[in-house]
Amino acid sequence: MPELPEVETVVRGLQGLVGRRITDVEVRWERTVAVPDVETFVRRLQGRRIEEIKRRGKWVVVRLDGGLFLLIHLRMSGRLVVRWGSATDDRHLRVVLALDDGSRLFFSDPRKFGRMALVEDPEHLLGDLGLEPLDEGFTVKRLRDRLAGRRARLKSLLLDQRVVAGLGNIYADEVLWRAGLHPLRRADRLTEEEVARLHRAIRDVLREAIAGRGTTLRDGRYVGADGRPGGFAPRLAVYRRTAQPCPRCGTPIQRIRVGGRGTHFCPRCQT
DNA sequence: GTATGTACCTGCGGGC
DNA sequence: TGCCCGCAGGTACATA
Numbered sequence: 056m057p058e059l060p061e062v063e064t065v066v067r068g069l070q071g072l073v074g075r076r077i078t079d080v081e082v083r084w085e086r087t088v089a090v091p092d093v094e095t096f097v098r099r100l101q102g103r104r105i106e107e108i109k110r111r112g113k114w115v116v117v118r119l120d121g122g123l124f125l126l127i128h129l130r131m132s133g134r135l136v137v138r139w140g141s142a143t144d145d146r147h148l149r150v151v152l153a154l155d156d157g158s159r160l161f162f163s164d165p166r167k168f169g170r171m172a173l174v175e176d177p178e179h180l181l182g183d184l185g186l187e188p189l190d191e192g193f194t195v196k197r198l199r200d201r202l203a204g205r206r207a208r209l210k211s212l213l214l215d216q217r218v219v220a221g222l223g224n225i226y227a228d229e230v231l232w233r234a235g236l237h238p239l240r241r242a243d244r245l246t247e248e249e250v251a252r253l254h255r256a257i258r259d260v261l262r263e264a265i266a267g268r269g270t271t272l273r274d275g276r277y278v279g280a281d282g283r284p285g286g287f288a289p290r291l292a293v294y295r296r297t298a299q300p301c302p303r304c305g306t307p308i309q310r311i312r313v314g315g316r317g318t319h320f321c322p323r324c325q326t
Numbered sequence: 327g328t329a330t331g332t333a334c335c336t337g338c339g340g341g342c
Numbered sequence: 343t344g345c346c347c348g349c350a351g352g353t354a355c356a357t358a
Contacts, residue, residue, distance in 0.1 A: 058352095086334090113352080130351085130352050131351055131352060132336080147336090166336050168335065168352070204327090205327080207328060214352085316351075
């Protein structure tokens with residue numbers, strides 16, 4: 056699943072598109088376009104110049120000339136790949152953007168959960184997002200403030216994009232293992248030292264995953280914008296490793312459900 | 327505020 | 343080998 060490290064890897068791989076102009080737009084699955092209506096989406100996108108491509112949480116944010124923003128969320132199975140040349144046999148293509156250098160940006164998405172939005176004010180969609188964990192502003196104090204008074208379970212809060220933006224099911228489990236914290240812990244019961252451990256684990260796990268260009272699971276679904284899979288999967292400590300030994304203490308990894316999500320943890324070293 | 331359930335979707339794996 | 347069934351999960355929304 057594309058989470059922060061995967062989206063960051065995709066965004067880095069798309070930097071070559073900055074300065075290109077969009078010459079043609081093809082929408083093959085209309086519901087991929089959240090807003091505006093498809094006809095307006097196509098008309099307003101054509102002829103736009105790409106000024107900047109960045110990431111916010113799990114969103115890809117494409118700033119265009121004319122004060123427009125193309126926001127892209129990959130959700131479960133979305134994939135953004137740049138290619139030159141002729142057709143592709145990908146039967147999951149949902150949107151294709153043709154560019155003025157002859158390349159094309161393909162948005163492929165088997166499960167059709169991914170969304171694109173063409174808006175003037177990105178804050179309408181991004182405004183509720185929480186702390187950006189790799190920014191300088193992500194401090195122990197700010198994390199502590201976000202968790203203060205929250206009685207919900209740690210795992211659920213880490214998945215809440217309004218608290219910290221960018222974590223999904225894989226990295227939430229990995230972060231909690233790294234921090235030695237049990238997924239069912241109440242957030243407001245963490246000690247100062249535990250919040251500091253959580254803060255460090257979030258930054259370390261995400262940085263290492265980005266260095267590994269993200270996690271490609273056995274399904275092979277996630278790839279970067281250049282089509283290469285990520286290399287972080289062998290370094291996952293707990294995610295989808297049920298009954299396998301904890302890399303730290305050898306205890307078999309357990310799987311439970313928390314808020315409807317499969318949750319993997321070490322019952323010995325996560326307290 | 328918190329927890330749970332449903333919808334959106336398709337590929338995949340388990341069971342037979 | 344082939345078929346059916348249910349799960350996986352990010353987010354929005356409804357409900358308790």
